[in-house]
Each structure stands twice: as C-alpha cells, then as structure tokens.
Amino acid sequence: MKRFDYLKAASIREAVSALAGDPKARMIAGGTNLVDLMKYDVEAPGLLVDINGLDLKRIEETETGYRIGALVTNSDLAYHPGVVRRFPLLASAILAGASPQLRNAATTGGNINQRTRCYYFYDPATRCNKRQPGSGCDAIGGVTRIHAILGASEACIATHPSDMCVALAALDAVVEVEGPEGRRDIAFLDYHRLPGDTPERDNTLRHGEIVTAIRLEGEAAARHHTYLKLRDRLSYAFALVSAAVDLKIENGKISRARVALGGVAHKPWRDLDAEGMLVGREPSAEATDAFAARLLAGAKGQGGNDFKITLAERVIRRALRQAAAGTPQIQHEKAIA
Template sequence: MNSFTLTQAAAVDEAVRDFAGHAGAAYLGGGTNLIDLMKENVSRPAHLTSLGHLPLSDITGLPDGGLRLGALATNADTAWHPEVEARYPLLSQTILAGATPQLRNMATNGGNLLQRTRCYYFYDLATPCNKREPGSGCSAIGGQNRVCGVLGTSASCIATHPSDLCVALAALEAVVRVQGPRGERTIKFADFHRLPGNQPELDNTLQPGELVTAIDLPAQGYAKNFTYLKLRDRASYAFALVSVAVGLEMDGNTIKTARFALGGVAHKPWRDPAAEKMLEGQTASPDLFRQVATKVFAEAKGYGVNSFKIELGKRAIVRALEQASEMDQAIDSNAFLNSNP
C-alpha cells in the first residue's frame, strides 16, 4: 500500500473543498472496497478525504411520499430500517443477499454505488486491463471470463458491476443526489452508471470531485409483489452470476406496472424498459415471461466460458417474475443453482 495523507471532513462543503485541494484524492466512506483496492495496489490515492463525520447517515421521509437514504447510512441500518422493511422490502431483501453481516455493518449506501468490478484481471496487476490501465487490453476477452458480462459489453471491456443494492435501486427507479465543486445536482439511477464503450475506466457519470450525498426512493415501493433472485456459486458471501430484482403492481392476475433489473450480466445494473412494457396490461403467465426473457437477451453475446449466463439469465427472469407475481412463491431460489451450470 502506498503512503497517503488524510483529512477528516466535518461538513459536505469541507469535504468537497478538501478533495479539490489535493491531487490524486479519493473519498473514504466505509472503505470496504477502497481499502482492498489500496492493499492490492489497484488504487493508489495520494490523499483520502474521510467522510465518517459527515451528517449523511439519516433515513428520512420525503414530501412526495418517497424515502431519502443518507449516503453514509450503512447497508445494515438501511436493510433493517422499519420504513425500508415495510415500504421497500425489495431493497431490504436485496441488501441482505449481499456480502456478510460484518461488511454490511461497515459498507455505506453511497460507497456501494461506487464499488469496482470483481473481474479477476482488474485485480491482477500482472495482466492487461483497460479498466485499470486504459489502452492495455482486456484479458477477460478470451480468458477466464466466467464472472463477466454478456449484455452491453464492448471490445474494450466485458466487466460487470458487482452490487446487489444497485440492482434493486435500478428497479425502483431511485435518484442519486450529489454535491461537487459546481454545486448540487440529481442523477436518475438509470443514468448514474455507464456501459464500458471505449472508456471502461469510467464506471459512472460523476464529475470530478462530486460526492454522493443521498439516494431518493419514489413513493412506489412494490411492497406486495416483489422478489430478488440471486444465483451464485454458494449461498452466502458470493457475487451474483445472475441476479434479478422485480417489482410488480398487480390487479388480480393482471400486471399493471412492471419494473425489473438484472445484476451480474453487464457493466451496470441492466434494465430493458421495452421488455417491461411487454408485461404491462397482460395476464401473468410463464409463456409471457419467457417472451420477455427472450427479448432481454436478444442481443446478448457470450465470450466462451461465460456463455452459460445467457440461458441462465433467461431462466432467472422467468423464475423471478413468477415469484413476484405470486405464481411460484414456494420455491427456494437457492435450489435453482442445482439445475444450472
């Protein structure tokens, strides 16, 4: 790990000024990802602006009926918050499917949005990686790419975003609040993360020095018909091979509104608004769900080792939609692993 200086900021404005005043600075929240990256020399910040004392850990109601999640609220505090459990159980369920209790007690909501890929080559300094060193090449293409993406990939990068929380936030259509040298602004969650294109080193659309201060949830939390299906190699402390977060508004067996997002398949949580529209106004059925799944993966591209994700992703969408529409609530999602690669 390289040497660095550190400032303990007491206010958001102070943190933004401190960051801007140091070359090679990074914001430090819970540190559950950044410290690992520093230990592995993947990230080498010269200065850390610590956020631990900022007043950004509250979870409060909004005038429009939504809920504001402070960026420094821990994943654990968010998952177990009474308002989140009651009104946004999809979010609570998704958080609890990730990491371990120890990590959830440290990891922050804002930091979760910014965590880096778990592609093997990103962490291996002996191999080329365009995300770590732009222009060096992508070792995952043609290499050990089992964990990599099949949607929205590019010739420069096939890495995936590892977050569980972000998959639920995408399905819920959250809004990210940020503050930087140019003031405050909001970013729709669908616009927050980027696809790799020819700049895979850029994970998101934050401007230099911008700090995530809060995440706003809309009033619609899909508290009755929802599910988070996470398919992984083991039942705990494993990143998703494929995950699906679903929120439905039902009228009997008719789907009035549908939102779903996928994890483990792309550089960002993956949504397909056209596929969601295929569900709306329709009677829930396995045939409909299979049509939707086919639409989502119509342009998917496998890279050899990870090609199984295409079929696995289709089946995961069908299963998750069945569960969310209460057609298949009794099935244990972990059992699904036994019948897939």
C-alpha cells in the same frame, strides 16, 4: 500499500474541495472496497478524504418516500422498519449481498460506487483498460466465468458487483450529488455507465462530486416483488445472475413491471421497452418467455460465461413467477422458492 496523506473532512464543501483539488484524492467511508484495492496496488491515492464525520447517516421519511444518507450502513438500511415495509425489494437485495460483518461497515454511497470484481482488474500484472486506460483487456480470451453478457465492449467485459444497485435500478431511485458547481440529481438508471471505449469511468459523477443521498419515491410492490440471486456459493459470493422484480397486478393483469438484472453487465440492466411488453398481460409463461427473450436480445458470451445466457433466462422466468405469486425469495433461507 503506498503512503498517502489523510484528511478528515468537517463539511461536505471541504470534502468536495479536497477531491476537486487533487486528481489522486479518493474518498473513504466504510472502506470495504477501497482498502482492498489499495492493498492490491490497484488504487494508490495520494490523499484519502474521510467523510465519516459528515451528517449523512440519517434515513428520513419524506412526503413521497425516503431519503437515505450516503453514510447509512447497509445493515441499518436493510433492517429499517419503514424501508422494509415500503420498499421490501431493497431490503431483500441488501441481505443477499456480502456478509453481516461487511454490511455493518459498508455504506450506501460506497455500495453504489464499488468497483468491479473482475480478476484482471484486481491483478496489476495483467492488462486492464479499466485500471490502466489503453493497455488492453486480458479478460477477453481469458477466464470469463463472471463476465458480462450484455452491454460489453471491445475495451471491457467487466460486470458491476452490487446487489443493492440492482434493486435501486428497479425502484427508479434518484442519486443526490454535491460538487464544485453545487447539487444535482441523477436518475439511477443514468448513474452507472456501460464501458464503451472509456471503461475506467464507472459512473456519471463529475470530477470533485460526491454522493450525499439516495431518494426512493413513489409506490413499490408490497407483495409482488422478489430479489433472486444465483451464485457459486449460497453466501458471501457475487451474483452470476440476479433479478430484481417489482410488479403491480390489478384484476389478474400486470399494470406495472420493473425488472433489473445484476451480474450480466457493467451496470444494472433494464429495458423499459421490454417491460412495456408485460403491461396489460396476465403473468403467464408465454408472457414471461417473451419478456426474457426481449430482455436478453443481443446477449453474447465470451466462452467461459456462455452458460449465463441460459441461466439468465431461467432467473428471469423464476423471478417473475415468484413476484407474481407473491412469494418473494427469502434471503436467510437461501433455498429458491
């Protein structure tokens, strides 16, 4: 780990100013991802801006939902009574990730900004366009078990690692950010980026901007939801494929369908047109099969991860059955319902 300067920000404005004024500055809160990257020499910030002293640790009920401060820990969010009652899909997704110790330290803002766990990104001895733009991608043609089957490019085949983000994508969350030009809101589906030819850019934050809160608004399924995660180990492992499903069922037919996939792309994967195929239909095997085929249209493996296409089809079908039946995956029991 290389030497760095340290600033404990006393205000959002001070944090924004410090980040905007130094291209090598990085923000730190829980540090569960950044510290690892610094130890591996993947990140070498010249300045660490500590935001733990900022007033961003509250979960506030609003007229339309909840506003979650960027410094709220994953544990506090997952066990918040109001969130569990109104947005149980989010609580379930958080509990599917990491370990209790990490969830106690990891923050909401840090979770949505965590970086890929691609083996090649973490190894400075290899070529990685995300770590060093223009250097190439040794993952392509390499060990690809965990890599993307959707939305990849010739420059990058990495996946986004978060479980929480998959649920936030399905729930149409909104990200509040503060920057040199003031505050703005970003729809969650627009927050993360596909790699294209600039895979070093994980999201749509502008230089100097920081996440201050996440908003959850509107109605979510109290019964017809699930977060289903398939992985190499039953705990403390990132998803090979996961699915967050939120359904509204009226008179035996689906009147709203929101489905996001994790572990398959550079960002949580949703297809609003595909979701429209489910609306007005009974949650039958025929409907879920057609939806899975549409959602995975264009999926492409890299050899070592070809199995993820079939796995994703099965995850989608199983998750839709769980949600439709009102039997969401229970994270602490692990066994798939």
